[in-house]
Amino acid sequence: MRIDLHSHSTVSDGTQSPTQVVHAAARAGLDVLALTDHDTSGGWAEAQRAADEVGLVLVPGMEVSTFWRGRSVHLLVYLPDPRHPGLLERLDAVLRSRRERVPRILAKLHALGIELDLDDVLAVAPRTAAPGRPHVADAMVAAGSRPPAPRR
Helix, strand or coil: CCEEEEECCCCCCCCCCHHHHHHHHHHCCCCEEEECCECCCCCHHHHHHHHHHHCCEEEEEEEEEEEECCEEEEEEEECCCCCCHHHHHHHHHHHHHHHHHHHHHHHHHHHCCCCCCHHHHHHHCCCCCCCCHHHHHHHHHHHCCCCCCCCC
């Protein structure tokens, strides 16, 4: 039995839709796949439909951003209740923090001479629950942005 318990789709920071992730897993010969997007269950329904089509067992999961002993950690959770009030509260806080972080990143890039705005980021991440650093990087690549020459 071949199992992958950690995968991401475009619902968070992956490069394939939930359907594409499931189809790629099936082509790779997997029997079981966990869709563990960052801080969201948004891709589960689509992934389940695709898993049913290809005969793959889907494990609904999530990679939850949290803190332990003052350090940021990502915790993989499987079969969580996406309606649990405590989980919803935590996920809302994480997503709110991400939404606030991207404008700060863009301001720092602007100060370095890299012209990029939120629309550029959203264009490369249209389905994500909240854009993050990987989406900013993808937007930079899409825009052909290059960092300025080092200061001497």
